[in-house]
Amino acid sequence: MSIDRRGFLKLAGTTATAAVAGTAVTAEARPPKVMPEEAVGLLFDGTLCVGCRACMPACKQANDMPPELTPLKVGPTGETNAVWDAPLDISGHTLNVIRAYRSGEGTKKDQVEDGFAFSKKSCLHCVDPSCVSACPVSAMTKDPRTGIVGYSVEACIGCRYCVAACPFGVPRFTFDTPTPKISKCQLCKHRFADGHYAACAEVCPTGATLFGKVKDLKAEIARRRSLAPGTSTTFPRGRIDGPDSYVGTVGKYVERTYGEKEIGGTQVMHLSGVPFELLDKPELPSVSPASTSESIQHGIYYGLLAPMGFLGVLVAAARRTMLERGVEPPETPPPPKSSSSGGTP
Ligand code: SF4
Ligand code: SF4
Ligand code: SF4
Incomplete structure (x- = not known):
């Protein structure tokens, strides 16, 4: 191979440009x-929620989860006085919590000033879930028909990438058990075969939590928004059908439906009478981070092909220079001899 300095620089520049271009093209979301x-x-409609919290123990019962005790006093021999199962947040043993916003006198439902409002925290079953994208062993999966984001304890290796990836802070790890695993709402899919559905919706007395096909829930959102606040109407309760x-x-809803656009949309949607930022709902872009991060990862791997070609050019040029200067370039080392005396029988 013969190449002059000018030719080498030209080739190196072209190869580097190809490397960058390869990465850039494939790094598009x-x-x-x-x-x-x-x-x-x-659909969680905070204006219908009365804060009874019936959905919380129903969720625990449906998912065979133990009560959580908040210790108040620990006695000399370790005995405890505690608040019975009033978790402040979701955890390895709690998949669903109802939270409250309160300001001033806290007497006016769904109002910002001197008001109060309820919100629900559980998995949102994202359309393009970051937890599924981050899981290296497909323990987190999205069902292609129902869109439910499920979890397989058998496949999970406990890396907790899903915990770090979820922008809503949903998956939790049961550190306090001898066989830890990830916990998250799976929309009670294990109950479908018996004709049941999401326990939180099944038990809700007002239909504040409502189960159904997303397209039907969206139509119901549009119907509610088309009615004047204060209009008397019949709300479906339990499941929409x-x-x-x-x-x-x-209710008098804020304009936004939480979950309609956040990170590409979610299958659990929220209506509220107070702004979502007061309900501790994170502000998120409308593009799924999963689509961007996967493209960058794949782009980097794909882009490595071009730098490897560039490295080959450098090695060839170095060998040529050594030969021109009368220096023998090193040969490729021979394969190592086997230390074992035994062969294949
Ligand atoms: S059961 Fe319904 S009304 Fe009661 S706290 Fe849960 S969502 Fe609200
Ligand atoms: S909310 Fe979090 S855990 Fe639930 S599907 Fe979305 S990314 Fe996954
Ligand atoms: S759908 Fe089932 S697991 Fe999910 S929050 Fe409701 S009751 Fe809990």
Whole structure:
């Protein structure tokens, strides 16, 4: 191979440009994943929630989770006085919590000043979930038909990448058990075969938590928004296509539906009478971080091909220079001899 200095610089420049271009082209965000036609989810309407918290023990019972005790006093022999199962947040043993906003006198429902409002925290079943994207062994999966984001304890290796990846802080790890695992809401999919559905929705007395197909829930959101605040109407209760209902009045909603656009949309959507930033809901972009990060990762791996070609050019040029100067370049080392005396039988 003969190449002069000018030619070498030209080739090196072209190769480097190809490397950068290869990475840049493939680092464009991949197309966002779309909501499955038959996707199911929840609608939480904070204006209908009365704060009874029936959905919290129902969730525990449905998922066979123990109560959590908040210690008040520990006695000399370790005996404890504690608050019975009133968790402040989701945890390895709590998949669903109802929280409250309160300001001033705290007497006016769904108002910012001197008001109070309820919100629900549980997995949102993202359309393009970061937890699924981050999991290296596909222990987190998204069902292609229902869109439910599920978890397999058998596949999980306990790396907790999903914990770090979820922008809503949902997956939790049961550090306090001998066989730790990830905990998150799986939309009670284990109950579907028996004709049941999300326990939190099934037990909710007002339909504040409502289960159903996402397209039907979205139509119900549009119906509620089309009615004047204070209008008396019948709300579906339990599941949107079920027989149960609740008569109440339409709330004065803030314009935004939380979950409609956040990180590409979610299958659990929230309506509220107070701004979501007061309810500790994170501000997020409308693009899924999963689509961007996967594209960058794949772009880096793909882009390594071009730098490897560039490295080959450098090695060839170095060998040529050594030969020109009368220096023998090193040969490729021979394969190591086997230390074992035994062969294949
Ligand atoms: S059961 Fe319904 S009304 Fe009661 S706290 Fe839960 S969501 Fe609110
Ligand atoms: S909210 Fe978090 S845990 Fe739930 S699907 Fe989205 S990324 Fe995964
Ligand atoms: S769908 Fe099931 S697991 Fe999820 S919050 Fe409701 S009751 Fe809990």
